[in-house]
Amino acid sequence: MAGMKRSNSFKGYSLLIICFMHCVAVRSQLTTDFYSKTCPSLLSIVRRQVQSAVKTEMRMAASLLRLHFHDCFVNGCDASVLLDGDNTTEKFALANLNSARGFEVVDAIKSAVENACSGVVSCADILAIAARDSVVLSGGPTWRVLLGRRDGLISNATLANDALPSPFEALDAIIQKYVNVGLNITDVVSLSGGHTIGLAKCATFSNRLFNFSGTGAPDTTLEASMLSDLQSFCPVNGDGNKTTVLDRNSTDLFDNHYFQNLLNGKGLLGSDQILYSSDLAISTTKSLVESYSSNSQLFFNDFANSMIKMGNISPLTGSNGQIRTNCRAVNS
Numbered sequence: 367m368a369g370m371k372r373s374n375s376f377k378g379y380s381l382l383i384i385c386f387m388h389c390v391a392v393r394s395q396l397t398t399d400f401y402s403k404t405c406p407s408l409l410s411i412v413r414r415q416v417q418s419a420v421k422t423e424m425r426m427a428a429s430l431l432r433l434h435f436h437d438c439f440v441n442g443c444d445a446s447v448l449l450d451g452d453n454t455t456e457k458f459a460l461a462n463l464n465s466a467r468g469f470e471v472v473d474a475i476k477s478a479v480e481n482a483c484s485g486v487v488s489c490a491d492i493l494a495i496a497a498r499d500s501v502v503l504s505g506g507p508t509w510r511v512l513l514g515r516r517d518g519l520i521s522n523a524t525l526a527n528d529a530l531p532s533p534f535e536a537l538d539a540i541i542q543k544y545v546n547v548g549l550n551i552t553d554v555v556s557l558s559g560g561h562t563i564g565l566a567k568c569a570t571f572s573n574r575l576f577n578f579s580g581t582g583a584p585d586t587t588l589e590a591s592m593l594s595d596l597q598s599f600c601p602v603n604g605d606g607n608k609t610t611v612l613d614r615n616s617t618d619l620f621d622n623h624y625f626q627n628l629l630n631g632k633g634l635l636g637s638d639q640i641l642y643s644s645d646l647a648i649s650t651t652k653s654l655v656e657s658y659s660s661n662s663q664l665f666f667n668d669f670a671n672s673m674i675k676m677g678n679i680s681p682l683t684g685s686n687g688q689i690r691t692n693c694r695a696v697n698s
């Protein structure tokens with residue numbers, strides 16, 4: 367432990383010197399080779415675990431990607447979303463309760479990592495690597511994951527309720543939530559493309575199906591045949607927990623069909639379709655949706671860049687936070 371601390375503060379010290387020589391602005395302390403000495407097999411261990419989980423259940427790729435997003439938007443990427451506890455923890459926030467999943471897979475990855483290199487790899491970094499591997503295994507772009515995050519000590523449902531966007535929100539409010547964590551409109555659109563994989567419950571879009579915003583009619587931006595499918599799948603007073611696919615063209619494939627769907631009025635969530643169909647979209651997100659729908663390479667490049675930016679939200683580094691032994695609990 368003492369050795370760990372010394373090498374960490376030494377690293378901080380060398381960074382400081384490098385920064386005195388080269389830095390204009392403050393630079394992120396995360397690096398791609400953070401564990402190259404302390405856990406050289408880390409990336410292959412995580413990849414193997416994610417591969418095995420996705421082989422068992424393809425949806426797990428989507429669930430792991432979402433966990434990293436829900437981690438990073440709340441208190442930075444510090445694995446706060448993984449902490450168990452009472453109903454004041456993030457797992458009980460609206461966006462997570464009965465919805466966030468993949469915790470057992472994260473436990474399995476952590477345990478495989480601990481077996482190879484005990485006490486050095488954070489749960490926050492595991493989430494970042496697992497999210498990248500999930501995208502790659504789904505056919506999406508790859509990127510080099512920045513590492514060196516440490517795990518946080520708190521998990522607060524109120525903070526999560528404030529920070530995480532809701533599918534019922536207007537575009538200005540959604541953009542504001544990204545801006546609050548240092549992201550911009552390009553990130554809003556590219557990261558929303560994460561909805562090219564995975565599932566959503568009736569309860570997250572049924573507001574659009576019968577009486578949208580008190581109009582007495584469905585959301586007019588939802589394409590007619592998809593509307594009638596969804597109306598039968600999610601009837602009034604039906605089971606709000608039933609799930610359907612976010613991208614009807616290619617559920618398990620990470621591709622740009624999500625954006626093509628938006629051009630056709632086939633976004634599932636209200637928060638998806640407004641990126642193309644709302645008034646505010648015209649001056650903000652619509653043109654990027656169009657670009658991504660016709661240029662898959664542009665989407666892949668921007669998505670990878672935005673994932674790196676999202677992974678850089680307020681990381682704990684150096685001697686802040688801790689390396690959790692169990693991702694579900696702060697060390698005793």
Ligand code: HEM
Binds near residue numbers: 465532563564567570
């Ligand atoms: C405006 C921002 C966003 C909103 C309102 C939103 C909302 C939602 C909702 C309501 C669901 C369905 C959850 C359920 O029914 O249990 C969902 C699923 C999902 N979200 Fe988002 N999301 C947003 C942004 C993102 C971002 C930035 C990513 C990742 C880059 C992402 C990745 C996913 C994935 C992969 C799923 C499927 C999860 C699974 O199948 O387990 N979302 N999202």
Ligand SMILES: *[C@@H]1O[C@H](CO)[C@@H](O)[C@H](O)[C@H]1NC(C)=O
Binds near residue numbers: 453454
């Ligand atoms: C959380 O748990 C406490 C104590 O068990 C309870 O009094 C409170 O109503 C719960 N709050 C919510 C939002 O469920």
Ligand SMILES: *[C@@H]1O[C@H](CO)[C@@H](O)[C@H](O)[C@H]1NC(C)=O
Binds near residue numbers: 522524525
């Ligand atoms: C959670 O954060 C809110 C908002 O900052 C704060 O008022 C509240 O006291 C925190 N709750 C806990 C349990 O720390």
Ligand SMILES: *[C@@H]1O[C@H](CO)[C@@H](O)[C@H](O)[C@H]1NC(C)=O
Binds near residue numbers: 551552675
């Ligand atoms: C968002 O930020 C990225 C750099 O992180 C930049 O390339 C892009 O142009 C920005 N987008 C907008 C709309 O400002």
Ligand SMILES: *[C@@H]1O[C@H](CO)[C@@H](O)[C@H](O)[C@H]1NC(C)=O
Binds near residue numbers: 579580581582583
């Ligand atoms: C739609 O919702 C509004 C507001 O909640 C309500 O006043 C109205 O009666 C509803 N209309 C129908 C047709 O159910």
Ligand SMILES: *[C@@H]1O[C@H](CO)[C@@H](O)[C@H](O)[C@H]1NC(C)=O
Binds near residue numbers: 464605606607
């Ligand atoms: C979904 O299932 C959970 C857990 O079984 C339950 O508490 C909740 O009320 C259900 N939600 C909806 C929208 O039906």
Ligand SMILES: *[C@@H]1O[C@H](CO)[C@@H](O)[C@H](O)[C@H]1NC(C)=O
Binds near residue numbers: 614615623626
């Ligand atoms: C998506 O599915 C629809 C209907 O099944 C089809 O008409 C359309 O060509 C598909 N688009 C893509 C990009 O696969």
